[in-house]
Each structure stands twice: as structure tokens, then as C-alpha cells.
Amino acid sequence: MRQETIENYLKTIYNLSSNNTAVVNNQKIADRLSLNPATVTEGLRKLHELKYIVYEKSYGSRLTASGSKLALDIVRRHRIWETYLAKELGFGWDEVHAIAEELEHVNNVKLINKLASILGNPIYDPHGDPIPDEKGKIQKSNFIKLSEAKVKFYYKVMGVTDHSTTFLKYLEKHNLIIGASINIKTIEDFDNSIVLICQKKEVNISPKAAECIIVQSI
């Protein structure tokens, strides 16, 4: 199996398994990688052979220790590059993901560690996602989705789970960027849409958008 193929599968399985706890089903992998389900079945069988995952037919996949190691390594590369592109090379948080998708496959430990060191060994990338350290260790956090926030409480925006340009541009428009402080004014009973205050302005957030915004109580 080509290294790039392996890396794309493992990264995807990692990202879909939320901290490597849940078992991942084939369809989600197929969607994420824009592959035919038949292709995914084959791919998973091979990854099982290679001992990167434990794959149970018609049930799902989870990463083994070695698969997890490789997955965390590529997630690290991806997020370090995103941060470097944003902080050092002047790219927007909506632009970095696409470029990092290519750069992440360049495997050179010294290079990534050098970039990390220039950045001051950051713990979060431009979307608020945690960056594993060289050993694959991730800072654990008590973040919640905005959709789980409570009325009257104050929060800080810590990240996003949707990296699309349209979504990120939409957030920017309302100043909902990483680090922004917000206050939940009301949550509509009718449709669960949220009205919050950000930089003294009222913003109405749909339930769908609230699912994609990560916050921390302050």
C-alpha cells in the first residue's frame, strides 16, 4: 500500500473516532476520502493485514497502537503546517487546511520539529484543534460544543469542527474567531437557535452552526 494512502486512511479513522474511542464505520470513511465503499472495504482489509487497525467485518474499525502512533504523527504534521502557514506565512484560517493536506505527507521529523519550535511548540492549531507533541501526546481539554452551552453563561470560542471556507468566512463576519468571548442571551425553544452577544453585537446562530463551534466556559 502506498504510504500516502495509508496515512489518509489512518488520519481519517482517527478524526472520525473522537479521541480514538469510538469504532468507525466504512461509509463515513468513504465520504471523507471521496471513495467508493467497495474501495474502502478493500483498503481496510489491507490496513488490518498491516496491523494498523483492527477491522471486524460489517462492524467497523479501530486503530491499533501502531496505527494510532502513525495517525497521531500525521495529525501533528497537518496541524503544525496549518499553524505555520497561518502564523508565519500569512495565510487565512480558511486557506490553510487545503495546503496542509499536501504538506502533511512530507515526512521529516527534523523539519516538523523545527517548524513547531519556531512557533513556540503550539498546543492548538488555527481551528482550535489540539496538536499532538512529538510523542503523540495531546493536551486534554474541557471544551464543549456551542450547541451544549447554557443561557446567561459566558464562553470563549476555542475551535471549529467544520473547516470549510464558507463556514469560516461566515464566522469571521460575526467576529466569532478563536479566542472571542461570548455570552449566551437566549436559546429559542422552537428551533434551538442561539442568540449570543459577541463584541457587543447580537448574533443569531443556527443549531447546525452551533454544532460546529467549540467553546469553553469562562
Place this chain on the structure above:
Amino acid sequence: MRQETIENYLKTIYNLSSNNTAVVNNQKIADRLSLNPATVTEGLRKLHELKYIVYEKSYGSRLTASGSKLALDIVRRHRIWETYLAKELGFGWDEVHAIAEELEHVNNVKLINKLASILGNPIYDPHGDPIPDEKGKIQKSNFIKLSEAKVKFYYKVMGVTDHSTTFLKYLEKHNLIIGASINIKTIEDFDNSIVLICQKKEVNISPKAAECIIVQSI
């Protein structure tokens, strides 16, 4: 044909054709890319189909206008990355080539131009090779090989044509780095080896090494 495959062929043909003048034969391409000659024949046929090269059977290849454009683009990416790795990220001139071989395939104009701009749009890479500008234009120079240098004359080291770590480390040991001033003391009639003065020390250069050092008369 995969983009990476195309790029590797075109880059190689460009590098072997010395400024795109000479016709390149298959064997050299096979050597450079570590491919079987049979594979190269196939590859060249496809590149001809794609109109990137003109390929005459049993004779050789040369780049078309569009092939030349792509080749210069990837040569630019390679050399900008080499320069960025050396100047901004602290890698040695013997380390940058291997990493740039991977980075060169990341195709993002804005990224390369940003790196170039940070570097002050350099004209030469760490090995003294010229960097094409965004339009593919290359500064022309009057450099010669050290093997063509004349006794008693003064020269400045401008580049190398061998990028191997062993060779570059050897040069470093004798202070024969880019920019170094040298004076040709003698050229042995017997074996054409060169004795030169560099930083007040005598250095003996084999004809083979002299072929790989590029200098300019000063």
C-alpha cells in the same frame, strides 16, 4: 499519468538537457529516476501524447513549450524550498535536496511566492543553481566548471553540480563553499588534478571533483 510522475520526468529532462538545448537520451533519465529503461520508454511515449515533450524513437527527447513551462515551475519550487530550508529553517546545504524532492510537488503558487518574497526573491539556491522567476525566466550567467579554469587566475565558487552529502561535506571541509575566493596554483599535466589556494590553504582537487564545482572569473 499521475502529476507527480509527470513532474519528475519533466524536471529530469530539463536538468539533463543543460538549459533545454540538448536532446536527452533515455538511459540518463532511467538512471536519474532509478527506473527500468522499459519504463522510461513508456513514460516518454505518454509525455509525447500529452504534448509535454517531443520524443523521437531511438533518438531522444526535448521539452515542448508547455513541458518547459511545467519543468521550470517545478525547478523553481524545488530551489525556492531548498533556499528556504537553508536560510530560514537552518538546514545544511547537504540536507535540503532530499526534503525539497518531496516539497516540490506541493503545487500552490501563493505559497511559493510567499517563501520567495520572505527570502527576498533569491536568484540562486544553496548549490548555486539559478532559480527561475514566476514566469520561468532564469538569470543567465558566465559560470564555468573548475575543470576549465586556468592557472594563475582568480575565481569565486558559484555552485556545485553534485548534491550528494559526501561531496558537499568534503567541500565544506576545505572551505570551498559558495562565495569562496580561490586562486589556481597549478594544474598537473599528469592527471589534470588542480592545486588551488582557498583561505590561504592549499587544496588538491581531483579532476572528477573539478567537474562538479562551478566558478566565475573575478
Place this chain on the structure above:
DNA sequence: ATTATCTTTTTGGCATACCAAAATTAATAA
């Protein structure tokens, strides 16, 4: 419990990138 509806797997096939060995063609030396 039995459909109906997803999801996954199997099957058969296609395209790309390779290589080894044999056959051909070109270049060189005798």
C-alpha cells in the same frame, strides 16, 4: 416476524506504474 432500507462485501474490470527478458535498432571498433 416480516418487510423495507441502509450498509457492507463480492465480483469483475479498468488504468497506472512498474519490471524482466527477449527482440530490435543504433553506434563503435576491428
Place this chain on the structure above:
DNA sequence: TTATTAATTTTGGTATGCCAAAAAGATAAT
């Protein structure tokens, strides 16, 4: 010019990554 050698091409074949359609399995709904 005719061997001899070297370079190139042809041929037959492997491995990988992918897909469409059909078959099988699992889940959910009645």
C-alpha cells in the same frame, strides 16, 4: 564493412488503487 557492444523498444506480466453493479448482511419500521 562486418562484428561487437550498447541503447532502446516490445512483449508479457505483476501490484496497486480505484469503481459499478450485484449479492449478502445488518438495522429499523411496521
